[in-house]
Amino acid sequence: MTSQQNHLIKTALKINKTALFNSSAAVQPIDIKLSQGLDLIYHDYAFKNYNNAINFSKNILRIDFSFKGSISFIKNNQKHIFLEPGFLKISKSSTDHNIYSTDNGHYQGVTIIIDQDKISSNFQYLIAKNNLLKNLVDDYDLDNGHAILKSEYIDQMFHDIKSVEVPNQLQYYCLKIAELLLYLDSKTAHSASLSxxxxxxxxxxxxxxxxxxxxxxxxxxxxxxxxx
CATH class of the missing domain: 1.20.5 (Single alpha-helices involved in coiled-coils or other helix-helix interfaces)
Structure with a gap:
């Protein structure tokens, strides 16, 4: 891992972070609490298979982006791709009992968790639209599935999240996520959505x-x- 890839880890070491699973779990994602209802989870670990349940609150909006490593899962006895490097996945999350695996044994990426019932008024002010999160759920039909997007803008966005270091790192992450949500609500983003x-x-x-x-x-x- 290069020094440019360490700013998420540096931030996690400076603040009160949360290990989402106990020390015996196969994977150890780190949860960086940005504000009420907004979390940035950093993944960087080696694992082949993971089959423990992942629990979320009812009204969660989840955005995943992979820097490195492909993740697959088994559902209804069929293998599906969960995420590929360079792609963004947006979904509504609930309790997840899928069996996950990596193609090369290593995964590095981020997950943005937005609790629509608990999001702070300060962050709501940043996105400037009270119904933006609901628009994303409706426009991408997230009640019935998920959306996959790929664009140069998304690549640059997550490169910045990973590599840019500023004095107030948590505020910077909040601003970048607000920017990302506004982008996802645009016609340009919808044109980058894949079948x-x-x-x-x-x-x-x-x-x-x-x-x-x-x-x-x-x-x-x-x-x-x-x-x-």
Whole structure:
């Protein structure tokens, strides 16, 4: 891990942080409490499988972004992609009993947790729209699923969250998250939303196979074949 990637860890070491799971758990995410109803959770650990229940309050809005590592889960005896590096996932969360796994044994990313019933008036003032969170739930149809987005703006946003250091780090995170929410409420963000079929595990594995084949055979002539 480079020094640019350590500002989230530095912040966590300076404040009252919360380990979300007990010391015997397979993963140890760190919860940075930003304000009432707003948490920034940092993930950086190695694990192969995780199958303990993850509990959330009823009216939680959850935003996940992966810096490194792909996460899959098993649901109804089928394997699905949960998150890929460089992608944002927004969802409403409840108790989660899925079995998770990593493709390469390591995951680094962040989760933003917004409790819509407890969010502070100060943060509400930053986003300047009383119904913005409800708009996100409705516009992305989060009551019936989740949304996946990919854009240069999102990449830069989370790069800044990870790498920029300022005197008041917690206030900076609050401002960046408010900026992110305003962006997600825009037409530009909606145009960056991907079809749910994008993360079908079969499609993703085929893309990986093609990508790896091309890398291995880039300098060879007349050796390309169809991968099916």
């Amino acid at each position: 749910p079929e994008y993360f079908f595990i079969e499609n993703t594995q085929k893309i990986y196979a093609i990508h790896q084949y091309l890398r291995n055979n880039l300098n060879k002539k007349n050796h390309f074949k169809i991968i099916s």
